Amino acid sequence: MRKIKLNVLGISYSQTQSGAYALVLAEENGDRRLPIIIGGFEAQAIVIKLENLNPPRPLTHDLFKSFADLLEVELKEVFIHRLDEGVFYSQLVCTRGLQELVIDSRTSDAVALALRFNSSIYSTDEIMDKAGIVIKGDEYENDLLNPEGESIAEDEIEGENVYGTHSLKELKEMLKEAIGNEDYEKAAAIRDEVSKRESKG
DSSP, X not given: OOEEEEEEEEEEEOSSSTTOEEEEEEETTSSEEEEEEEOXXXXXXXXXXXXXXXXXXXXXXXXXXXXXXXXXXXXXXXXXXXXXXXXXXXXXXXXXXXXXXXXXXXXXXXXXXXXXXXXEEEEEHHHHHXXXXXXXXXXXGXXXXXXXXXXXXXXXXXXXXXXXXXXXXXXXXXXXXHHHTTOXXXXXXXXXXXXXXXXXX
C-alpha cells in the first residue's frame, strides 16, 4: 500500500451541507485534491493555525498538544487510512521514546492536531482515486478561505471590503475584539486588511 503525502490547501464553505465546511487536502506531488466535509468548530481550529492567530485561551486541540508535550508524546504522522460510506477514518501515529502508539481519530481533529505538531499527513492511492478530484492549476483555490495562507472573507467574495473605511488603529482594536470573542473568521479577514495596509507603508 503506497502512502500519498498530503498538504492542507485550505477550507471552503460546503456547497452541499448548511453550516458545514470542506477541508481540502492537496497531493504533494500530484494534481489530486481530497475534499472532506467537517463541522464549524473543527474548521475554526484549523483556520486558527493556518492564519497564525493566537486565541486568548487554549482551544481543545491546543490543550491536547500541551498535554502531549508534558508526557513527551510526539505525533509522528496522521494517516487517513479508510473511507467507508463517505466517512473518512484516520489514525494518529504517535511515539513516546521507542514506543509507537496508534490512536483512532476523526479526520478533522487529526488534521487540526497535525498542524499544531507540524506533522505529516498521508492517505492511500485507493482513497485518492475514490474520493479525490483532479484540479489543474489554481482554479479551485479561489474558493478557499485559506489558499496558501491568505484568507478570503465572505464580503470580499461578494466584491465588497467592509473594512476599507476603518483606520489602521480601529482595525487593530477590532482585531483584538474579534479574537477576544473567538470570532476567528472575522479576525482573519481583519488581520489581512491590516497586513495589506502595513505592507503599503
